[in-house]
Amino acid sequence: GAVVSQHPSRVICKSGTSVKIECRSLDFQATTMFWYRQFPKQSLMLMATSNEGSKATYEQGVEKDKFLINHASLTLSTLTVTSAHPEDSSFYICSAYGLLGTDTQYFGPGTRLTVL
């Protein structure tokens, strides 16, 4: 089946620093990738939609200058949390939707971000 990887799986950083999270589709080309955030014991909230070669579309309430998304190729999207603060600590999950003839998104394993 289709595999989506994320790197790193876990990151701890100091307040004020920036953190980059990578999302890769390993065995298929992803026309669209999505970034979600999940706080403890809560559901997933869509942050943004990332399409290869174009600007990301952010959901209402998500600061585009804080969460920078780049979709450089059909297999790679990156999320950079700039000037991270403790309230940005969360589980970030990406998903990829590609030309596989299936009607489903494939989710990455997630990245747990802790900002001290």
Next chain:
Amino acid sequence: ELKVEQNPLFLSMQEGKNYTIYCNYSTTSDRLYWYRQDPGKSLESLFVLLSNGAVKQEGRLMASLDTKARLSTLHITAAVHDLSATYFCAVDQGGSEKLVFGKGTKLTVNP
């Protein structure tokens, strides 16, 4: 705005029992998904339901979709401990592939 409601949010059941989780959504959609999430892990896809009356089964889990009632159910048959997890339904926003998730149902199956 699409809203997705799941109930119950918490479910504790004994092994061997049956139960149903419900997922209601507020606007028309033609795709509904069920996912499983184990603690500290990402989502595992269980079912994709694409049309009214769709029914899919995998092991002890069976999912169905009624698009007229805007309702999906996830039925658990003869639960076993390994089914303990949080189950999410998610609905596609008008074919955009953007998903709106329910709050999840935390299922605990007790021996």
